[in-house]
Every structure is written in structure tokens, then in C-alpha cells.
Amino acid sequence: MAQRSTSLAFKVRRCEPELVVPAKPTPVEHKPLSDIDDREGHRFECPVIQFYRYSPSMQGRDPARVIRDALAKTLVFYYPYAGRLREGPNRKLTVDCTSEGVLFSEGDADVTLEQFGEELQPPFPCMEELLYDVQGYGGVLNCPLLLIQVTRLKCGGFIFALRHNHSMSDAIGLVQFMSAMGEMARGALAPTISPVWERHLLNARNPPRITCTHHEFEQVIHTNANKITQLDNMVHRSFFFGPKQVSALRRLVPPHCRCSTFDIIAACLWRCHTIALQLDPNEDVRIICVVNARSKFNPPLPLGYYGNAIAYPATLTTVGKLCQNPLWYAIELVKQTKAKVTEEYMKSTADFLVSRGRPALSLTRSFLVSDVTRAKFEDVDFGWGKAAYGGQAKIMDGNHLLPFTNKKGEDGIIMPICLPATLMERFVKELDSMLKDESTGEGKSNSDFIKSNLSKI
DSSP, X not given: OOOOOTTOOOOEEEOOOEEEOOSSOOOOOEEEOOTTTTSGGGOSEEEEEEEEOOOGGGTTOOHHHHHHHHHHHXXXXXXXXXXXXXXXXXXXXXXXXXXXXXXXXXXXXXXXXXXXXXXOOSSOTTHHHHTOOOTTOOSSSSSOSEEEEEEEETTSOEEEEEEEETTTOOHHHHHHHHHHHHHHHTTOSSOSSOOBOOGGGGSOOSSOOOOSOOGGGOOOOOSSOOOOOOXXXXXXXXXXXXXXXXXXXXXXXXXXXXXXXXXXXXXXXXXXXXXXXXXXXXSEEEEEEEEEOGGGSSSOOOTTBOSXXXXXXXXXXXXXXXXXXXXXXXXXXXXXXHHTOOHHHHXXXXXXXXXXXXXXXOXXXXXXXXEOTTTOGGGOOSSSOSOSEEEEOSOOSSEEEEEEEOTTOOEEEEEEEEEEHHHHXXXXXXXXXXXXBOTTSSOBOOGGXXXXXXXXX
16 A cells, blocks of 8 residues: 655745737637537536657757747647637637637646655645746636646656646547647657547437437436435545456456456446445446447547547436346446447537437446546657656546556556545455455455555645
């Protein structure tokens, strides 16, 4: 069980924030978002953080200046990011390409990267210092679409933190933009992958035709809600799934059950979480999987498309069936859920959103899981090499599987989660029993999958 740096406290000495505009004149126009972009659940600002180590080859170069200049050059190609979102009739979102710019801050902190701990993972201490909330610039409409802060560390490394409007891009699209910044910082004259707007490809049809079942938007009323209400007693833990843990789970699956690592981890976590909730066996529960739909179209969406191209398919079952059946039952439901996403499913989703007033996802009795390991935030290179950690900055709604390398050098997947203390204890107990090391015949606990101490948030 690894110690976390939750007690680390520091202040960042910041310069006055500035608006960085495109380095060259860009088109003045209005660009509507797609009907997948502007659903209710995307109307928030999502924080991302990147940690970079000192690099002798970059001695004497200021990361803030390098990144600021690269940002201005990148905005020439991604000029909608320098605009502002406006809301029109029926709450339709459009980018007003005004070239007003992206909000940029720089600062210094008297801490080293090593003080954040040996194993970097969210949540991170003092996020409010690393991504300062500049008064008057927050929000979805009529505000900068990106807020970027570069914080230099006394060890020579630095932290790049970013908050982006999710209505503009999903994780794949955001990484494409950040990678373009990295290329420009390293001297490129243009991004390797040219940005593609083409948001009309994910618009609703006229007239709309809802051809698929969309359990993800069904608002279910429960007579005994049993909500998670102990918000003053929340604890954080992160769970690591390396080769040893995945092999332990695969021993619970019949040989004929073909499944990916994501399938088996998602099914395991959903089952453990549901058991921990101690619900009525007749209650309905659902799994929601976040699926990248770019390759589901025929032809696929254009290379360089940086809008939201993700689906949130859901599958229902009962608590009793999920918890009393073997693990393969949950795995099959995860596979069925992912398989729902087709080009027709995406069109039906857009039609549903427009026809029903862009409803939010129904998260009651839902276990939402997203695989962020393929987004490759850590590969973004501003000249200092790959990030020591890159991606999610905090624990968000839903459960995100993140790439992780532990102290032993083992590559795997980590999932941070925040739950009430009592529920967390039951969750850990159930997960530990599934990962029990039976190879020795002693039923030894495999508790090294827990990567953080039980601590109040």
C-alpha cells in the first residue's frame, strides 16, 4: 500500500494571466457544434494535468515561454478554440470564432516533482494552485474555451495544467490539440494531423428517427433510493490492475469466454461496487461504457476530427442477477454494451438528444466506466520528453481506467474511486476476495493492488 502526498501544501507565485491569441489572422465565422457535442453532459470544464521532469537538453529554456509561443501557433490551425461559445434557439451551441484567445497563466512553486510521490495519480494536492480559477473567466458560455497554466518547479521540471470545455472535444480530440502544441513547441511549422471540423457528420437527421433503445437516458425512480449521502465521510483509493491482478481475474472466467482486459476489469468493478451498495436483489442497475465511435462509421470519421465522437451505451440487469451469477455474466453484459455502438446508434443518439431536449445521462444505479488508457495524454511532448504523468486531474463522476506504472516497473491500469468509508470497506473486501492469490494454495490476500491509504477527502 503506497503512501500518498495528500499532506503536501504549497503556493504558486503567478504572473498576471493573459489571453493568448492566434499568431496569425484567422477566419471570423460561426461554427455550430454537433448534436453529440452540445448534449447536457458535455457542458462542463474538464481539468487535465501533465507532470514533466527536468531535461538537461532543455537547459536554459523556459517551459512557460515555449508553451505560450506554441499555443499561439497552434491556435492558427485550431482557431475555434480561440473563440467563444454562444447559445442559440433550442439551446444549440455555436462557436463564435472571434480570436479573443485562450487564457494562459504561468508561475513558480517551491516544490519538486518528487514531493508529489513516487506514483503519480489523481487526486493531486493543491490543484487550485496548479490550475487557478481566474475570476470572471469560468463557465461554458461567452468564456475562454481553454485555461492553461504552466508552473515551474524548483527541480527544473514543470507542471502543465489545462481546463477545457468538454463541449468542444472529447479526450481523443483534446490530445490531438495538445500533441499539435507539442509539435509546434519542438519546431514544427504545422501539425502532423490537420484538424478537421465537419461537425455536421454527428448532427441529428431531419426529421429525427430514434431507431435504438437508449437506456443511458432513462430516468428511473426507485422507491428506496439508498443514495450515497455520506459526503462528509468520503475516502479515496486507487486500484491497480497489473499482469498479476488481470491473471487472477481471468482464472474466474471459463476458457471459452473471450474478453479484453477492459471487459474483465469493468465487469469486476461493476459487480464489486453493486455488492458493496447492498441493494434489493430486484432493483435494476446498469453499466454505462464510454465508447469512441470514430471507427464505427462507414467510412470512418476523418482523421483529425477533434469533436466529441463518443457514445454512452447502457445495459440493464437486476442486482440479484449481477451479484449471484459468476463473473462471466457481467463480462458478457459489458461486451454487449460496447457492441451497441454503430453508425446507426450514433445517429439515433443525436436524434434522441434533439427530440428530447438534450437530457443528461441517468446516473442513478449506474456504473459508468471509461477507458482513458488509449488517449495517450502521457505522450504529449513539449520538448522535455513524455510526461511522468498525463491525463485526468481529479476523481470525476464515473470511473476512469488510467495507464499506470508502479514502483516495480509493472505497466498496468489504475482506477481512482471516491466512496463513503463504509461502502469503500465493503468494496475493497469484495475486490480483494476476487483477486485472492490461490496459486500458493494459502488464499493469500493480493492487497498490493490498493495504491493509496484509506484517507478522508
